[in-house]
Amino acid sequence: MSKGAAHSLYGNPVTVGEVKVAKRSIRGRVVVIDDDVEILAALAALLALENYSCETYASALAYLEVHGKQYPGNFVPSCVLCDVKMPEVDGLELQSRLSALDDTPLLLMSGVSGAPEAVSAFRAGALDFLIKPLDADILLNAVLKALAVSAERQRLKERKLNLAGRIATLTKRELEIARKVALGQTNPSIAQELGIALRTVKLYRQRAMEKMGAKVTADLVRLADEGGLS
Amino acid sequence: MSKGAAHSLYGNPVTVGEVKVAKRSIRGRVVVIDDDVEILAALAALLALENYSCETYASALAYLEVHGKQYPGNFVPSCVLCDVKMPEVDGLELQSRLSALDDTPLLLMSGVSGAPEAVSAFRAGALDFLIKPLDADILLNAVLKALAVSAERQRLKERKLNLAGRIATLTKRELEIARKVALGQTNPSIAQELGIALRTVKLYRQRAMEKMGAKVTADLVRLADEGGLS
DNA sequence: TTTAATTTTGCCCTTTAGGGCAATTGTTTT
DNA sequence: AAAACAATTGCCCTAAAGGGCAAAATTAAA
Known part of the structure; x- marks a missing residue:
């Protein structure tokens, strides 16, 4: 995994590979949230290499803040990849907050956590739960699935909106x-x-x-x- | 939890509360699989009290054997509640075998297991993962949901079959x-x-x-x- | 109040849908 | 071979769908 891509390490969203976006077709957008900036950097690099658009945040709060202000009508398949163990707002907390606002697929990841965390995550609707140390293949596979789910949800939602508009x-x-x-x-x-x-x-x-x-x-x-x- | 109900402890299926079946309406059938016969007995008693029909098996193999020979057209909402850690065929193994034959919702339970087991279970489609020691409320709630899922699946399947029959x-x-x-x-x-x-x-x-x-x-x-x- | 938009109807005409009655071919099953 | 079923068609008749043309009656907005 090369670390050539530039990205902020403290909460400011950064799009990695913007130049590429214009050239190759982007496969989707991945929001990565982890208080470990090294992991953040590594994931950003890995995802960029795989031609994903990637935003990184060092805390769940940082993401939540930006999230509300985002222009809607964002028709790019997206998912959130979030660490479970973080100060202030942890992954499970973020999950419950996001589920109220959004239907973006969520992938949680965690280190030495036990079964209870994983179970909570799945019960709350997480799409997958990745155990650290992360394996690149497993991670990318999970991202692929999450983005597929996202694309399908967006497709459905758009269709519903379109139909509702006509009915209106x-x-x-x-x-x-x-x-x-x-x-x-x-x-x-x-x-x-x-x-x-x-x-x-x-x-x-x-x-x-x-x-x-x-x-x-x-x-x-x-x-x-x-x-x-x- | 009373232990008054009779049930076999070594692999033979037993229906608890058959008399009640005729009197009150049964809420569904729960297959319990655990190599710990005490847990088996306790769960059987608990489920019987809650007016569920219950079959117990001391091993996954014992259940698999009986399962194949069961008369089809079993239109009772059912689920399988299975321990993960068992000799020979464990819960996850049973899960993969059952998923090929059946779409009965599966609940897995386990003691000190870590996140990996839980994650595997969910990825393979388990409806829930219960952590021992079991809490009666959580367990019954999970069973309730599983049976609801089962009922819905059966309803759908029946409808499909009926329709396919007419088309034929x-x-x-x-x-x-x-x-x-x-x-x-x-x-x-x-x-x-x-x-x-x-x-x-x-x-x-x-x-x-x-x-x-x-x-x-x-x-x-x-x-x-x-x-x-x- | 005057205009614009919504809701409504009648007359008339063509095309489709639905269906009764009767009959002709092949195929398959008993 | 006879019965039963699948596939087919013609004639005829009524009801329903689709739509052009013209125009009241109401209501909401400028």
Whole structure:
């Protein structure tokens, strides 16, 4: 592991390999948190070599501070790799705080800790628990998986947001009718239930389909299910 | 914890509280595996008190032997609660063997073990890892969750099987047409693609819906998605 | 208050969906 | 060989879907 990359050692985030970012495609962003600056440096170097974008923090607090101020809409697969044993806010504490704000996959690492720490970490939803001394292969493999999970979550979230956005453009009637159509009700039946004219139902049905981006009714059924309109 | 329930101590499965089964509703079946027969007895008693059906085994091999010969179609939520440290086949080994055969949730428990064991267990898909000495509340809570997971998995599996069964009754043409209908194609379009008459398409479409138990097209769309026909 | 947007409806016309009735081929199973 | 099932089609008829054209009635915003 070369240590050529420049990075801050005391809490300030640093992106390693920014030049590379423009050249090669980045595989994802890894946030490393450890109070041992040597480990921080080594991990940063290793991750940079593997073409990951990497931010390092010497304490959980330092990360939490920056985290809140980050511009949202960050569509890069990311994960947090955090040491368990740290002063003030330890890894498990960070985990519980992050889980409330974020769904970024978390990898915890620890030295001589016993089973209880590992168990707590997993129960709280940690994706993996790495035991120091770290093995590069195991670490990189864990990062790979975490980023894959992150990418999948982001993909899903984006899709949900997109869908929710489209649903939000529906008027009350359009929404009502889209629901009933997705349930398989016929236009005449809907018209009767809502006490409106058949022509009206057809019109809104058509508009709802347009707004939802559904070419055929089958699409609307799927979108309605996915968007929770059923 | 009373020890009134009878149970075998050396590998033969025993159902504790069979009489109760008929009276109160059983909350699920727990398979306990531990080479320490005292723990076995204590757990059996505790679980029986909580109205769980319980089988005990003094070794993983004993359980594996019986497991293969069990009548399938066992629609009772179940989980396995297994000690990690055992001679011959230990908990982690059992875990990997079971995962190939079964999707029953597994709870592992261990005494003075370190983080590595716990980590291995979770990585291999264990639902939880309980540290001895066992706390009754923690244990029962873990069992509760495991059985909930089991129930959900069984529900899903049953649903899949049921759906697969219905799909299996479709003839080739019916299946083909069901697919295209689920994609939103119109009957005339399908007729043209398959080079058959419109009337034929209508007939098979109708039959496919009947066989699949779909009253309206929207239902067929959902069933097709769920059954992987899309 | 006047404009803009939403909600609503009627008339009319074409295409699809749904389905009854009757019948013709191959294939498979008993 | 006869029965049963799969695949097919034609004719005909009703109901539902999709949509153009024109226009009230309401409501919210400028």
